[in-house]
Each structure stands twice: as C-alpha cells, then as structure tokens.
Amino acid sequence: MRLRDTSEVEFLRGVRQLLGEAGGRVRLGIGDDAAVIDCPPGRSLVLTCDASVEGRHFRREWLSPHEIGERAVRCALSDLAAMGAEPAAILLTLIISPDEDAALAQGLIEGGAQAAETFGARLAGGETVGREGPLELDVVATGFVEPGRELTRSGACPGDVVMVSGTLGDSAAGLAALTGTWDAVAGSAGTLAGSGGSRRRSWDRAHPCAHAVEAVIARYKRPEPRLALGQLLGRSDAVHAAIDISDGLARDAGHLAEQSGVAIVLHTETIPLSTECRTLAEHLGLDPLPWALTGGEDFELLFCVRSDAAPAIARLAHDSLGLPLTTIGEVTEGHGVCVMHPDGTDLPLRQGGWDQFRST
Amino acid sequence: MRLRDTSEVEFLRGVRQLLGEAGGRVRLGIGDDAAVIDCPPGRSLVLTCDASVEGRHFRREWLSPHEIGERAVRCALSDLAAMGAEPAAILLTLIISPDEDAALAQGLIEGGAQAAETFGARLAGGETVGREGPLELDVVATGFVEPGRELTRSGACPGDVVMVSGTLGDSAAGLAALTGTWDAVAGSAGTLAGSGGSRRRSWDRAHPCAHAVEAVIARYKRPEPRLALGQLLGRSDAVHAAIDISDGLARDAGHLAEQSGVAIVLHTETIPLSTECRTLAEHLGLDPLPWALTGGEDFELLFCVRSDAAPAIARLAHDSLGLPLTTIGEVTEGHGVCVMHPDGTDLPLRQGGWDQFRST
Numbered sequence: 001m002r003l004r005d006t007s008e009v010e011f012l013r014g015v016r017q018l019l020g021e022a023g024g025r026v027r028l029g030i031g032d033d034a035a036v037i038d039c040p041p042g043r044s045l046v047l048t049c050d051a052s053v054e055g056r057h058f059r060r061e062w063l064s065p066h067e068i069g070e071r072a073v074r075c076a077l078s079d080l081a082a083m084g085a086e087p088a089a090i091l092l093t094l095i096i097s098p099d100e101d102a103a104l105a106q107g108l109i110e111g112g113a114q115a116a117e118t119f120g121a122r123l124a125g126g127e128t129v130g131r132e133g134p135l136e137l138d139v140v141a142t143g144f145v146e147p148g149r150e151l152t153r154s155g156a157c158p159g160d161v162v163m164v165s166g167t168l169g170d171s172a173a174g175l176a177a178l179t180g181t182w183d184a185v186a187g188s189a190g191t192l193a194g195s196g197g198s199r200r201r202s203w204d205r206a207h208p209c210a211h212a213v214e215a216v217i218a219r220y221k222r223p224e225p226r227l228a229l230g231q232l233l234g235r236s237d238a239v240h241a242a243i244d245i246s247d248g249l250a251r252d253a254g255h256l257a258e259q260s261g262v263a264i265v266l267h268t269e270t271i272p273l274s275t276e277c278r279t280l281a282e283h284l285g286l287d288p289l290p291w292a293l294t295g296g297e298d299f300e301l302l303f304c305v306r307s308d309a310a311p312a313i314a315r316l317a318h319d320s321l322g323l324p325l326t327t328i329g330e331v332t333e334g335h336g337v338c339v340m341h342p343d344g345t346d347l348p349l350r351q352g353g354w355d356q357f358r359s360t
Numbered sequence: 361m362r363l364r365d366t367s368e369v370e371f372l373r374g375v376r377q378l379l380g381e382a383g384g385r386v387r388l389g390i391g392d393d394a395a396v397i398d399c400p401p402g403r404s405l406v407l408t409c410d411a412s413v414e415g416r417h418f419r420r421e422w423l424s425p426h427e428i429g430e431r432a433v434r435c436a437l438s439d440l441a442a443m444g445a446e447p448a449a450i451l452l453t454l455i456i457s458p459d460e461d462a463a464l465a466q467g468l469i470e471g472g473a474q475a476a477e478t479f480g481a482r483l484a485g486g487e488t489v490g491r492e493g494p495l496e497l498d499v500v501a502t503g504f505v506e507p508g509r510e511l512t513r514s515g516a517c518p519g520d521v522v523m524v525s526g527t528l529g530d531s532a533a534g535l536a537a538l539t540g541t542w543d544a545v546a547g548s549a550g551t552l553a554g555s556g557g558s559r560r561r562s563w564d565r566a567h568p569c570a571h572a573v574e575a576v577i578a579r580y581k582r583p584e585p586r587l588a589l590g591q592l593l594g595r596s597d598a599v600h601a602a603i604d605i606s607d608g609l610a611r612d613a614g615h616l617a618e619q620s621g622v623a624i625v626l627h628t629e630t631i632p633l634s635t636e637c638r639t640l641a642e643h644l645g646l647d648p649l650p651w652a653l654t655g656g657e658d659f660e661l662l663f664c665v666r667s668d669a670a671p672a673i674a675r676l677a678h679d680s681l682g683l684p685l686t687t688i689g690e691v692t693e694g695h696g697v698c699v700m701h702p703d704g705t706d707l708p709l710r711q712g713g714w715d716q717f718r719s720t
Contacts (some may be wrong), residue, residue: 009618027404028512031619033442033603034408034501039399044387047498048394049409049451051489082393091409093498129411131494140409141394145706150396152388207582243393258369259391332527 001106003130003344004098010127011102018106019113019123020077025088026124035124037089043144046085050076050141054134062178065107066114067221069137073115073247077225078299080243084151084234085143087121094128094137099204108137119227149234151242156260156304160240162329163310165226165300165317167274168249169288172295173281174220177213198317209283212276223299230301238309248296253329253337256304263334264304269342272326293339293347304331363465363490363681364458366573371462371488379473379483380467385448386484387479395484397449403504406445410436410501414494424462424539427581429471429497436499437585437608438659442604444511444594445503447587449482454488455496468497472593478517479587511602516620516664522689523670525586525660525677527611529648532655533641534580537573569643572636583659588681590661598669608656613689616664623694624664629702632686653699653707663693 003011015030022029028036039045052072054057063071073090080087092112094105105128113123121141205215227246233239241260245252249271257264271292279286292298305313307330314325339347363371375390382389388396399405412418412432416514423431433450438448448684452472454465473483481501550716567573586604592694593599605612609631617624642646652658667690674685699707 009614027507028510032513034442034445036405036505037405037407038507039403039504041401042400045397045399045405045502046394047397047451047484047500047502049485049487049498051453051455051487051498053455053491055487056489056491079393079497083396085394089406089407093409093411094410095413095496124407125409127409127411129413129416131413131416133493134491136455136496138409138411140407140451140500142405142407142625144399145396147387147398150388153392209510254369273690281592 001102002098003096003102006102006286007126011105014106015109018110022124022182022303023174024122027123029052029122035089035091037124037142039127040144042146044150046080046083046143046145048079049143050079050139052137052139054136055260056335063221066111067106069108069111069217070115071221071223072137072139073112074225074298076141076250077115077119077121077227078223078226078246080141081225081227081230082144082151082242082301084149084230084242084307086141086231087119087141089124089142090121091115091140092123092126093138094126095138097132098130112137112139118258119225121297145234151230151234151239151303153241153243153256155240156256156262156331157240158262158331159307160302160304160331161307161310161327162266162302162331163325163327164272164302165229165323165325166298167243167272167277168298169277169291169295170216170274170301171223171297172275172291174218175217175254177217178220190348205253209280210281215274215276216280220297223297225299226323227300229317229323231300232317232320233303233313235314237311238306240304240306240312242301242303244323245298245300245302246296248294250293250337250339251303252302256302257335257337258305261335263332263336263338265332265338265340267340267342268347270326270328272324279282311332313350361462362458363456363460363462366462370486371465374466377468378470382484386482389482389484389639395449395451397484397502402506402597404507404510405613406440406443406503406505406510408439408501410439410499411499412499414496419500425467425582426471429468430475431581431583431627432497432499433475434583434585435659436501437475437587438583438604438606440501440503441585441587441590442511442602442661443505444590444602445505446591447479447503448474448475449484449502450481451500452483452486453498454486455491456488457492458490458693469707472497472499476510479585505594511590511594511599511663513601513603513619515600515611516561516616516622517600518622518691518693519667520664521667521670521687521692522613522624522626522664522690523674523685524632524662525589525683525685526658527632527637527658528605528658529651529655530576530579530634531583531657532651533637533648534576534578535655539576540578558715561620569640571640575634575636576640580657583657585659586661586683589677589683591662592677592680593661593673596669596673598666598673600664600666602661602663605658605660605662607633607655609662610653610697612662616662617695619695621694621695623696623698624689625692625698625700626689626700627700628707630686630688632684659679664711
C-alpha cells in the first residue's frame with residue numbers, strides 16, 4: 001500500500017508496534033513530541049547527525065530497504081565512535097515520496113532499529129516527511145562520554161604517531177564493484193551520481209575474484225562503527241586526537257591536521273589493505289592505494305597517539321577487540337598532509353575524497 | 361560565490377567564525393565529529409528533530425534566508441516547549457544544491473543560530489550535504505527536563521479541561537495571505553505545493569486590512585515556541601498532557617486523545633482568535649474557524665489540566681508570562697475528537713490539518 005493511501009497516524013501506530021516499548025536509556029520513545037533519554041550521572045552528551053541521500057550515498061538497486069536503514073544508522077554511529085562515546089538513542093527521519101510503498105518505509109525503519117540495537121542504542125523517534133524526489137534518511141545519534149574523555153580532532157602533537165584501525169579502501173572497492181566504475185576511484189561520492197552502473201561487470205561465483213568482490217561489497221553495505229575501539233582509546237591519556245574515516249584517509253587526516261594545527265605525514269607502504277582489496281586490484285591491474293587514500297566511507301578510526309604508547313594500545317586492541325591497529329605516519333610541526341612513497345617522493349594528492357559541494 | 365566553487369573546509373571555517381567558540385552547555389561545537397554537551401545533574405535529555413522542506417513548509421519568495429533558518433529552528437524548539445524542556449543545543453543540517461550561493465547557506469545558518477540564541481540554546485553543529493532539488497533544513501533540538509516533569513501526550517484524564525495558549529489560526533491566515541489562496545484553508549500543507557500564489561492579492565498599506573495581513577504573516581514567519589509556558593506547565597502536577605499545535609487544533613487534539621486513550625470535546629465558540637484573524641476573515645467573508653481547526657503551525661500549546669487547577673494556571677501564565685490561556689473543551693471517556701457548535705450540533709471534521717502523506 002502506498003504511503004499516500006495510509007494515514008500518518010496509522011503508519012505511526014505500525015512503527016510503535018514494530019519498535020515496542022521504550023527501554024534502555026530511552027524513557028519515552030516514539031509517539032510524543034520528543035524522546036526523553038535518561039542521562040547517566042556525571043556524563044556528557046555526544047550529539048551528531050548524518051544524512052544519507054539516495055543517488056549520493058546509496059542506490060536502491062544496491063541495497064534492500066532494510067540495508068539502507070541499517071547503513072544510515074551505522075554511518076551515524078561511527079561519529080560517536082570517533083568521539084569515544086557510548087551510544088544511547090537514535091532518531092531516524094525519512095524524507096520519502098507519498099507514492100512509495102509503506103513496506104519501503106517499514107524496511108528502512110526496521111533496518112535502522114536493528115543497527116541501533118546491534119550497538120546498544122535504541123531507535124527513539126524521528127519524523128516521516130512526504131515529499132517528491134530522492135529518498136533521504138536523516139539520522140541523529142546520541143551517546144554519552146565521561147567529561148574530558150571525549151576524543152576530539154584537535155589534540156594531536158608533533159611527535160605523535162598516526163594509527164588506523166582495520167583496513168582501508170574496501171568500501172571504495174565495493175562501491176566501484178557496484179557501480180562498475182573500477183577506475184573512477186577518486187571521490188567515490190562524485191562518481192555515484194554520474195555513473196549509471198552501465199559498465200558493471202558480472203562476477204560469476206566461480207570467478208577467482210568472486211569472494212573478494214563479495215567481501216568488499218559487504219564492507220560498503222555494512223560499515224562497522226568502531227565504537228568499542230573509540231571507548232578504549234578515550235580511556236588512554238596517550239591518545240591525543242581521533243576521527244573516523246568517512247571522507248577518505250587523505251582528507252580526514254587533513255581534518256585532524258587542521259584542527260590540531262599540525263602537519264601529518266603518511267607512508268603509503270604502511271597503509272593497511274585487505275587481502276581482498278589487493279587481490280581485486282591486482283586482477284584489474286589497478287593500484288589499490290587511491291581506494292584507501294581518497295575512497296572514503298571505511299569508517300575506521302584514524303588517531304594520533306604518543307609514540308611510546310602506540311605498541312601497548314595496538315596490543316590491547318588486538319587482545320580485547322581482535323582489531324588490528326597499524327601505524328601509518330607521524331605528526332610534525334607545520335600544516336597539511338604529506339603522503340610519502342617508500343623511495344622518498346611525496347604523492348601529489350589528487351583533490352579527492354568526499355566533498356559535499358564538489359564532485360571531482 | 362556558488363557553494364560548488366568553495367570547498368567544504370573553507371565553508372566550515374566561515375561557519376565557525378560566524379558562530380564563535382562553544383559556550384553555554386555546549387563544550388565542543390562545530391568542527392569535530394560530534395558536539396559535546398554538558399548535562400545538568402539530575403536531568404533527562406529531551407531530543408527531537410524537525411525537517412523544513414522548500415515547497416512543503418516554506419517558499420523562498422516568502423522568507424529571506426535568515427528567516428528560513430530562524431523559522432526552522434523555532435519550529436523545532438516548539439517540540440521542546442511541548443515537553444516542558446529547557447533548550448540546550450541545536451544541530452542544523454542543510455541539504456542544498458551545490459549551485460546555490462554560499463551567501464544563502466550563510467543566511468540560513470545565521471538565522472538558525474539567532475533563533476537558538478533567542479531561546480537560550482546554541483547552534484552546536486550539523487552538516488551540509490550537496491544535492492540537487494529543493495532546499496531542506498533538518499534541525500535537531502535538545503533540551504533538559506527534571507525526570508518525571510516532562511509533559512507527554514498520554515496523561516489526559518476524563519474530567520480534565522482542555523486549554524490552549526495564545527490565539528489560533530493566525531499562521532494559516534498568514535499562509536493564505538502569502539499564497540493568495542484565502543479559501544483553501546483546510547490543510548495548509550496540502551495547498552502549499554499546489555498553489556503557485558497565482559491569485560495573490562496585493563495589500564496596499566492604506567487598505568483597512570493591511571495591518572491585519574502583516575500581523576498574520578508575521579505569525580507564519582516567526583512562530584513563537586512557548587518554552588517558558590511549557591516549563592511552567594511541567595512544574596504543575598495538575599497538568600496531565602500537552603502537545604504543541606503544529607498539525608492544526610483538531611488533529612493535534614486527536615493525537616492527545618489517542619495517546620491518552622480518552623475523547624476530547626472542543627467548543628467552537630471558545631477557540632481564541634486574534635482580532636487580526638477575525639478582521640481579515642470578516643473582510644473576506646470567510647469563516648475563520650477552519651484556519652484555527654485545521655490550519656496548523658500555530659505552535660501554541662494545547663494541554664489537559666485538572667479542572668479545579670485551570671484558573672490558577674491561567675492566572676500564573678498571565679501574570680508571569682503575559683500569555684493568555686483559554687479553556688476550549690474537556691476530556692471525556694471514549695475516543696476521538698468532537699467539535700461542538702454552541703447550538704449543540706457537532707462539526708463534521710474535514711480531513712484537514714497536516715498529514716505528511718496526504719495532500720487533502
């Protein structure tokens with residue numbers, strides 16, 4: 001049934017049934033003028049919002065409604081991870097054409113609610129706004145942090161080393177697989193709107209790269225907000241600054257450098273790439289590095305830490321979270337980001353990665 | 361300069377300059393992965409979001425960029441008023457075409473920041489997302505309330521009287537003046553998209569209604585979130601349920617009735633109308649009642665209160681806030697809303713007021 005043929009009141013009744021009673025920190029959930037959340041004593045509120053726009057951040061042929069909702073909430077939660085916060089409540093607003101099926105809206109909400117639950121948060125409200133045009137999901141994520149323990153972008157010091165969690169470039173490779181634009185890897189955002197998937201290759205399951213393709217597509221579809229790592233880093237005085245990689249390594253390192261008033265040097269040979277990413281790049285005869293440097297949406301944490309503390313933190317993340325951390329550079333006096341090759345030349349950075357206004 | 365020709369980093373630098381350092385409860389504002397807000401001890405968080413979409417909630421020919429930003433934030437703050445919360449921090453996300461002028465974006469943000477300041481909150485972050493299509497402002501409003509003192513929609517009891525603040529219908533009359541669709545007053549939302557203002561009448565300053573037109577347009581342009589009243593009502597045990605009137609009196613009374621599991625009877629002759637609203641309706645030969653019943657966006661508070669406590673609350677609101685409260689009905693057993701004429705007939709309620717999916 002189309003949303004136009006249902007009433008908002010009936011629709012909301014369905015959503016409330018779907019989500020059940022308030023719980024966790026959410027004292028009052030969907031159905032009132034606002035949500036009411038219990039604040040844990042002695043904690044600060046961490047508050048962020050993140051919009052997912054059809055054609056810009058996702059396409060319906062790539063993701064089911066459930067996956068679109070799940071992805072939107074996971075992306076928003078990554079901002080909480082980058083602050084070292086513990087998630088509490090999520091609001092999800094759908095901007096959707098009244099001609100869409102109510103089942104689409106329900107799928108989006110179910111996916112969002114499930115992502116919230118997965119990470120210890122709860123879907124506590126939101127809005128549904130009818131308008132023509134591309135589907136849009138606006139997510140508000142809230143969490144709590146011990147005052148002074150929040151990770152910011154602004155504390156990096158010369159002498160710190162730069163570390164990153166997990167592997168980079170998989171999400172961009174997955175996006176390239178979905179769009180079929182393997183070589184248009186710089187600025188994945190920009191390629192989304194322009195390319196119609198016309199050159200999509202079909203990957204037979206028997207193809208030697210089939211597993212690798214599935215793996216990188218899964219990284220695009222279901223990003224992992226590094227919430228436990230963020231909280232672990234927030235407890236250490238040696239961690240001076242952090243950001244999640246949503247715009248691409250080069251650009252996000254730039255945000256860290258700018259906010260901290262320092263320069264960051266990255267070494268290309270140390271950037272962690274997954275086996276799948278390497279396999280695919282090799283098969284395609286491509287350099288995987290641009291996926292990692294400018295692809296974006298890896299949602300790994302990039303952080304600056306006192307150099308003598310780095311090994312212990314890497315050990316702790318490995319032992320308690322099973323998550324590898326890699327040292328990929330260092331903080332120096334100056335400004336900007338320099339990406340160095342092993343032979344000592346520096347990589348001229350293409351104007352890539354996510355930029356909300358530019359498409360190249 | 362078009363947004364496309366500026367960079368996000370430069371744009372954000374401008375925004376930070378505009379908004380200055382963090383302050384109030386906002387410990388960390390714009391420029392990081394999330395905002396950090398100090399929670400006052402022993403308070404609960406109240407959290408809401410509200411989207412303003414061009415063509416649906418406003419048109420650029422009616423409002424300056426500053427006014428659009430201001431209005432979007434004022435509307436979101438009204439949800440906090442309806443909960444009895446004290447505002448703390450606002451996030452403002454702009455969804456805007458990269459071809460728009462950067463001055464438009466700045467005007468929107470300035471307006472939003474000013475509305476926040478006016479009501480004791482602070483603009484603490486947000487996002488700017490480039491996409492083609494209608495302009496959109498997504499506002500997140502946060503505030504705090506003493507646990508258990510929040511006003512909800514669900515506590516109305518049979519025997520309560522129904523009260524409303526201020527006057528109703530002005531915003532719908534203002535919208536009708538702006539669109540020139542004086543008679544299409546039921547469901548102001550629905551008329552917005554369809555009517556091109558083609559029948560707009562020009563109001564000479566010398567016209568006897570010129571002042572009234574200006575006054576009702578101002579009510580549409582700059583809604584007043586009843587924050588002080590909400591907090592006053594929240595302190596009284598006699599106030600059992602509340603909502604802000606955004607969808608129209610009839611529909612919002614319906615929300616209260618549904619959430620409380622009661623029926624609400626409203627008496628048309630008691631509904632408070634401004635002199636300006638009456639003057640205009642008389643001049644146009646229209647009944648002003650539909651503006652009040654189904655027009656929406658008055659952002660007055662509608663609440664249910666123990667009948668013996670109503671006079672004291674009205675006196676308190678008058679004396680401390682200069683705000684008139686009017687008793688317009690009562691709560692009974694049953695369900696739904698009944699609108700009674702003085703002669704004892706009940707008004708068949710048109711399917712009007714805001715509905716996100718329907719346009720009639």
